Amino acid sequence: MGPRMVRATLAGLTALTLAGCGGGTGSSPGGSTSGSGVTGTVTVFAAASLTESFTRIGEDFEAANPGVTVRFNFAGSSALANQINQGAPADVFASAAPKNMQAVTDAGNGDGSPATFARNQLVIAVPRGNPKRIAALADLTRPGLKVALCAEQVPCGAAAARVLSAARVPLRPVTLEQDVKGALSKVKLGEVDAALVYRTDTRAAADDVDGVEFPESAGAVNDYPVVVLKNAPNRAGARAFVAYVRSDRGTAVLTGAGFQAP
Amino acid sequence: MTSAEAPTAARGGPPRRRRAQRVPAALLVPALAGLLFLVLPLAGLVVRAPWASLPQRLTEPGALTALRLSVQTATVATLVCLLLGVPLAWLLARARFPGRRLVRALVTVPLVLPPVVGGVALLLVFGRRGLLGGWLDATFGFTLPFTTTGVVVAEAFVAMPFLVIAVEGALRGADTRYEEAAATLGAGRWTTFTHVTLPLVAPGVAAGAVLCWARALGEFGATITFAGNYPGVTQTMPLAVYQTIEGGDLDGAVVLSLVLLTVSVAILAGLRDKWITSA
Amino acid sequence: MSPVPVVDAHLVVDRGAFRLDLPLRIDAGEVVALLGPNGAGKTTALRALAGLQPLSAGHLALAGQPVDRPDRDLWTPPERRPIGVVFQDHLLFPHLSALDNVAFGPRRHGADRRTARRRAADWLDRVGLGDRARSRPRQLSGGQAQRVALARALAVDPVLLLLDEPLAALDARTRLDTRAELLRHLGDHPGATLLVTHDPLDALVLADRLVIVEDGRVVQDGDAADITARPRTDYVARLVGLNLYRGTADGRRVRVGDGLTLTVADPLHGDAFVAFPPSAVALHPSRPDGSPRNAWAAVIAGLQRHGDNLRVQLDGPITVAADVTPSAAAHLDLVPGRSVWAAVKAAETRAYPA
Numbered sequence A: 001m002g003p004r005m006v007r008a009t010l011a012g013l014t015a016l017t018l019a020g021c022g023g024g025t026g027s028s029p030g031g032s033t034s035g036s037g038v039t040g041t042v043t044v045f046a047a048a049s050l051t052e053s054f055t056r057i058g059e060d061f062e063a064a065n066p067g068v069t070v071r072f073n074f075a076g077s078s079a080l081a082n083q084i085n086q087g088a089p090a091d092v093f094a095s096a097a098p099k100n101m102q103a104v105t106d107a108g109n110g111d112g113s114p115a116t117f118a119r120n121q122l123v124i125a126v127p128r129g130n131p132k133r134i135a136a137l138a139d140l141t142r143p144g145l146k147v148a149l150c151a152e153q154v155p156c157g158a159a160a161a162r163v164l165s166a167a168r169v170p171l172r173p174v175t176l177e178q179d180v181k182g183a184l185s186k187v188k189l190g191e192v193d194a195a196l197v198y199r200t201d202t203r204a205a206a207d208d209v210d211g212v213e214f215p216e217s218a219g220a221v222n223d224y225p226v227v228v229l230k231n232a233p234n235r236a237g238a239r240a241f242v243a244y245v246r247s248d249r250g251t252a253v254l255t256g257a258g259f260q261a262p
Numbered sequence B: 001m002t003s004a005e006a007p008t009a010a011r012g013g014p015p016r017r018r019r020a021q022r023v024p025a026a027l028l029v030p031a032l033a034g035l036l037f038l039v040l041p042l043a044g045l046v047v048r049a050p051w052a053s054l055p056q057r058l059t060e061p062g063a064l065t066a067l068r069l070s071v072q073t074a075t076v077a078t079l080v081c082l083l084l085g086v087p088l089a090w091l092l093a094r095a096r097f098p099g100r101r102l103v104r105a106l107v108t109v110p111l112v113l114p115p116v117v118g119g120v121a122l123l124l125v126f127g128r129r130g131l132l133g134g135w136l137d138a139t140f141g142f143t144l145p146f147t148t149t150g151v152v153v154a155e156a157f158v159a160m161p162f163l164v165i166a167v168e169g170a171l172r173g174a175d176t177r178y179e180e181a182a183a184t185l186g187a188g189r190w191t192t193f194t195h196v197t198l199p200l201v202a203p204g205v206a207a208g209a210v211l212c213w214a215r216a217l218g219e220f221g222a223t224i225t226f227a228g229n230y231p232g233v234t235q236t237m238p239l240a241v242y243q244t245i246e247g248g249d250l251d252g253a254v255v256l257s258l259v260l261l262t263v264s265v266a267i268l269a270g271l272r273d274k275w276i277t278s279a
Numbered sequence C: 001m002s003p004v005p006v007v008d009a010h011l012v013v014d015r016g017a018f019r020l021d022l023p024l025r026i027d028a029g030e031v032v033a034l035l036g037p038n039g040a041g042k043t044t045a046l047r048a049l050a051g052l053q054p055l056s057a058g059h060l061a062l063a064g065q066p067v068d069r070p071d072r073d074l075w076t077p078p079e080r081r082p083i084g085v086v087f088q089d090h091l092l093f094p095h096l097s098a099l100d101n102v103a104f105g106p107r108r109h110g111a112d113r114r115t116a117r118r119r120a121a122d123w124l125d126r127v128g129l130g131d132r133a134r135s136r137p138r139q140l141s142g143g144q145a146q147r148v149a150l151a152r153a154l155a156v157d158p159v160l161l162l163l164d165e166p167l168a169a170l171d172a173r174t175r176l177d178t179r180a181e182l183l184r185h186l187g188d189h190p191g192a193t194l195l196v197t198h199d200p201l202d203a204l205v206l207a208d209r210l211v212i213v214e215d216g217r218v219v220q221d222g223d224a225a226d227i228t229a230r231p232r233t234d235y236v237a238r239l240v241g242l243n244l245y246r247g248t249a250d251g252r253r254v255r256v257g258d259g260l261t262l263t264v265a266d267p268l269h270g271d272a273f274v275a276f277p278p279s280a281v282a283l284h285p286s287r288p289d290g291s292p293r294n295a296w297a298a299v300i301a302g303l304q305r306h307g308d309n310l311r312v313q314l315d316g317p318i319t320v321a322a323d324v325t326p327s328a329a330a331h332l333d334l335v336p337g338r339s340v341w342a343a344v345k346a347a348e349t350r351a352y353p354a
Helices: A002-018 A047-066 A077-085 A098-106 A135-139 A155-166 A178-190 A199-204 A214-218 A234-244 A247-257 B023-046 B052-058 B061-094 B098-106 B115-126 B132-142 B148-173 B179-184 B189-200 B202-218 B221-226 B237-246 B252-276 C042-050 C097-107 C113-126 C143-153 C170-187 C200-204 C225-227 C236-239 C325-333
Strands: A038-045 A068-075 A092-094 A109-122 A122-127 A147-150 A175-177 A194-198 A211-212 A222-229 C007-015 C020-027 C031-035 C057-062 C065-069 C081-085 C161-166 C194-198 C209-214 C216-222 C243-257 C260-276 C281-284 C293-306 C311-315 C320-324 C339-345 C350-353
Touching: A038 A047, A038 A077, A047 A068, A047 A178, A047 A199, A047 A234, A068 A077, A068 A234, A077 A092, A077 A098, A077 B237, A092 A234, A098 A109, A098 A155, A098 A222, A098 C293, A109 B061, A122 A155, A122 A178, A122 A199, A122 A214, A122 A234, A122 C020, A122 C293, A147 A155, A147 A178, A147 A234, A147 C209, A155 A214, A155 A222, A175 A178, A178 A199, A178 A211, A178 C161, A194 A199, A199 A211, A222 A234, A222 C209, A234 A247, A247 C020, B023 C200, B052 B132, B052 B252, B061 B189, B061 B202, B061 B237, B061 B252, B098 B148, B115 B132, B115 B148, B115 B221, B132 B148, B148 B202, B148 B221, B148 C007, B179 C081, B202 B252, B221 B237, B221 C057, B237 B252, B252 C194, C007 C042, C020 C042, C020 C194, C020 C209, C020 C216, C031 C042, C042 C057, C042 C081, C042 C161, C042 C194, C081 C143, C097 C113, C113 C143, C143 C161, C143 C170, C161 C225, C170 C200, C194 C200, C194 C225, C194 C350, C200 C225, C209 C225, C209 C236, C216 C236, C225 C236, C225 C339, C281 C320
Parallel strands: A038 A068, A038 A092, A147 A175, A147 A194, C031 C194, C031 C209, C081 C161, C161 C194
Antiparallel strands: A092 A222, A109 A222, A122 A194, A122 A211, C007 C020, C007 C057, C057 C065, C209 C216, C243 C260, C260 C350, C281 C339, C293 C311, C293 C339, C311 C320
């Protein structure tokens, strides 16, 4: 346990430095010791694809910091960015794409520059057992095959478009879903034969779908940035939470869910 | 002369000009507050609209495609609702059968069901692996999801209760003695329905159709869940608006919303005038 | 062999507390008025004939064809009965013109549109409304609407014409005109007619025969002369404006109530009715003397105008209505509560078996 704890503490300190915050007590909010000065409620706006892993991280963080409550608002990254820019009282914003993060920082609502805490990669989601025997990206253009993509306006859709155009695969999907869960549920219900979604999504739905990895996905790795918000009601709590996410503990939870470490 | 001799033109005729009646403040104040509550969000859209870039945005092909699809599918959905909903309303209002209360409650289910849940429910029935959809796919190689027909199905499902409830109310309010009079003149039940009952409840049917059309036009959740979202095929205006917001283009979303509102209000206002003058 | 009657029925309708039990026979060309107070079952009888109310028991045949036999599970719906109905408030279809309202029946009976309209125009001419063919019902006056409704009912050549209080919704003046119009058309109608009304004048003017119903049962059946001369219930007596008493006769003397015996002109024995008009009752300040008169002490219960005269309601051994001239009233100083003597000449009474 010892070395690990030290690493976590170091990671926490790094995060604090990266977040541009010199203040604070110098304790390790991400570590196993309870952080002094971190109390109250931390409100985290996080991308929907982080639902499972952040819920877990939140519980760990609360356990490590008695007296702290973490409240989550999970939704599409762009919806969250809109809410923040319209003045929603949030402490932390974790986005599924740099683009939505940029919308927030461009509006001057970020405190310091965002940091990437995880990466996600596309896989081909197919019904469990892969009945159509899909093995490669090019298989998706097979006639009669129904494929769901995310709309280009949302991160998973932008990534899919990048991958498909780079691989020169002329795919005509039957639907452009508004978020990755929508695309995934179409696979679960058997309405489509395949969908391009994140690896984390297929992990979370492993009972119903399989994820088919394909090499071209390396060309569109999706970065997940996180930032403490400028108008954060609980700035100390926000910094501690971000540090915890970026700690070894946080990273372990995230990679367990299928994310890649940054 | 008593009222029996005087022509009964007052009923249904154009309103006569009368001295303005005093409206009690207890009604006027909440009424105005209610109106404000309904109109303010609209004003918000108008104020927020990017008027400078409006002409250019309006001519974007995507917007017009979604608008055309919305109007077409909402209209077809309304026709489907009329075809199925009016007989259903008649059954609820006129026929006596066990479990009628339950049936009436069931008819209102799409009203209380979150539309997304409605969309999932439709998938479970009409989807490729659904109860009926599986059979359709196996027998005819035909599936509803991701087709324009699927959009119509989703809209009709969500909008039909509005029509059924309005028409049932009209049927209950209608004087059944006219139907008896028709029977004594040799009209069977079907002829009585088409020649007497329907014309008598026409205003109720029209009101129901308007509600139904408006609801279908604004339909989002069931449509995107059941029919998906693809420009020109299943992407109606509400879906286009949502996608534009998701893409971070708030201005674009405001423009699309205003277009949808303007077109629907224009069509409804036009129809209303027509009905009132012909009634 | 007598011809087959148009209506040969025993109408029985059970509705909880109310039971209609009405034998009825109407011949072709005959107009029968079903007269009775509100709630007597007149309209129920009409609806049973029309097929709008199934019989609970009994039977109904129209022109020899059974149309309602509950015992045999036989029932013909209204649209297949040879009937025409005029409803109280006309029930013209509001969305159709007068012409199309009248053409509605012929169309349903198989006529093509043009024939039906020609027939309808013809009927509108016959009720004097040829110029209102294009009018909607709400543009017609009450009387006009009722005439269109009559044309609509007659345009299907019904074997049985049913009229449900056809004049009740009209004001007095229109009523007079429409009644005359109705009389003309009923005279021309070759089929049978049943008129349901609570207005004795309608019944007396329009009908060949009156059937009086009270509480679901026939209480009297006969022509106008018979009914007006010999009422058998208080309701009928009031309708025809007579004082009516039931009693026991022994020759010319009839015991009618609390110790009062009336002397009558017609000798009879057993249960009997005695009737006399209010105008036959004379009032006196004290006991009249002389000739064989019926006289009894009475108390004035009320007074009201009645035409040119005053109608005086009297309490006493029998309750009586008496008509006196205003001058006689002034002379007698008639006020409620005052004691007077009432007298009726035997020659002005009518007695008949109960």
